[in-house]
Amino acid sequence: MEQDLLKRVEEIQAISAVPKILETVAAMTGLRFVCIAHVTDESWTACAVLDKLDFGLQPGGELDVTTTLCEEVRDCGRAVIIDSVHDSDQYREHHTPRIYGFQSYFSIPIFRSDGQYFGTLCGLDPEPARLSDSVTVSTMHLFAELVSKQLDADNKLVTARADLLTERETAELREQFIAVLGHDLRTPLGSILLGTEVLALKHPDPDTRPVVERIRRSAVRMASLVDDVVDFTRGRMGTGIVMTMRDAAVDLTLEQVVDEMRGLYPQRVIEAAIAPGLHLHCDPERIAQLLSNLLKNALVHGSAHTPVSVSASLAGREFVLSVMNEGDELPQSVIAHLFKPYWRAASRSGSEGLGLGLYIVDQIARAHGGTIEVSSNGGTTAFVFRMADCVAA
Incomplete structure (x- = not known):
């Protein structure tokens, strides 16, 4: 479980645009605490944080998910946006604002492309703020979608790199095997060629001569094929065809x-x-x-x-x-x-x-x-x- 949470933190940290997104959201909303959190049924983990309130959270820091409004966002799949807790009939008596001491708050869900819930882009401040106007809301949703798309793009890149590495390793092993096999085939082929020469010299029988010659030609052709394969694998494995100038x-x-x-x-x-x-x-x-x-x-x-x-x-x-x-x-x-x-x-x-x-x-x-x-x-x-x-x- 801990390894999985660490992986989610690293996924967000790997997105180079995240710090700029947090800064832009903070400047646009006026909120002094903005973060991206990974939220599950059991946990709330900060993945990236911009904290001008000395809230005390760092990437990897955790909160009790039952004390957060992100739990509600996870359950309903919709954003929670509060301009002023004091003026909100729904959240005026809610335990979360009392625990964390905020008046303005937003939490925008972040989904992966397959619809799986990742967490939220969220922020808060002890002072009220105008968050619910349409431009601000649509912009925050846009940033959450940007994080979502970047998460999937990075995951696809990691998967593609892993697949490519596996394919490359398999190709190298295959080519090394062919090269070694080609090298080992040269010895028996040399023996066959030597044997045909001995037979031709010691048993010059006109009836068997064509058979011996056919064996010799076949062995020469096989040796040529082996040489071609070895040269090819050397070229493909990066060492290149050996030259003695x-x-x-x-x-x-x-x-x-x-x-x-x-x-x-x-x-x-x-x-x-x-x-x-x-x-x-x-x-x-x-x-x-x-x-x-x-x-x-x-x-x-x-x-x-x-x-x-x-x-x-x-x-x-x-x-x-x-x-x-x-x-x-x-x-x-x-x-x-x-x-x-x-x-x-x-x-x-x-x-x-x-x-x-x-x-x-x-x-x-x-x-x-x-x-x-x-x-x-x-x-x-x-x-x-x-x-x-x-x-x-």
Whole structure:
């Protein structure tokens, strides 16, 4: 019970407008004691106080609710306004004015938006005051309604923050779990790949060779999916995709990516024009991953009957890497979503991957201070990665 009362006091104290409301009401009415009280069947608790009478109440202070007129306001749900107790037939002999020694008094009910009674905006003074004129009454009701609306707004904000924190914690735990799972999957996948190489060397049986190769390709694809998930979770958890920037030759690295993709897609033609002697300041493994993801995207979603073209070269001090494929033209509405995680266009027939490849391409490009552009015209779709001022010293 005490904790609940303390919470109600804190709710009112948290409303920054409350002190100004109390000051305005006091100035408007001339009353020297104004407060906001939380009122229940058993208690009357001051939540905010303006006291120029030395009445002795502070926020959190309590009165016997049976000695107050706020009990009446709670029971009937209507305001009590007294200009002068001496002139009031209803309250002249009432015990409350005698106990607290006031002549003028008001108590305006405060309700929450769901209709639940919270308490009152109330005030008193030993001297009579003109409180019952329509302007004063409507203004005091307006202030009580303002407090009510602010109470509900603050409660909704607290609830929303709590929900957001819970959702964020759940998302972080989920992403941490995925990252750990991805890390732990790499070891058995490495064993599978090693096993396929041993089988191919020690048992070169033409009948089993296709099976071994199929296992190898599946393991490579699984490893790629795991890498994509781990990179994605790192990016979403704030640590970002890990980069190791250094001066390195990338032409042979890019050629190796093309050769690997030719092995994974033997039925497809990949035409490559990679300038020799490319020395860049970059993370060469990540540049290779970028090309690999772009090539997979082109091979999966492009026309199966035309070559995929790769080019890499320097234009001045700018490195330009492009991947082009023939196929259906992509509308701008699809291009606008291509680099979002887990997104696939309904019109795109390929089902390989998790929809993270192009998202990771974009993240690698950004981490290198570069850009990735997409164009799709006349049946040709091109992805172009540009990175300026990256030539190794």
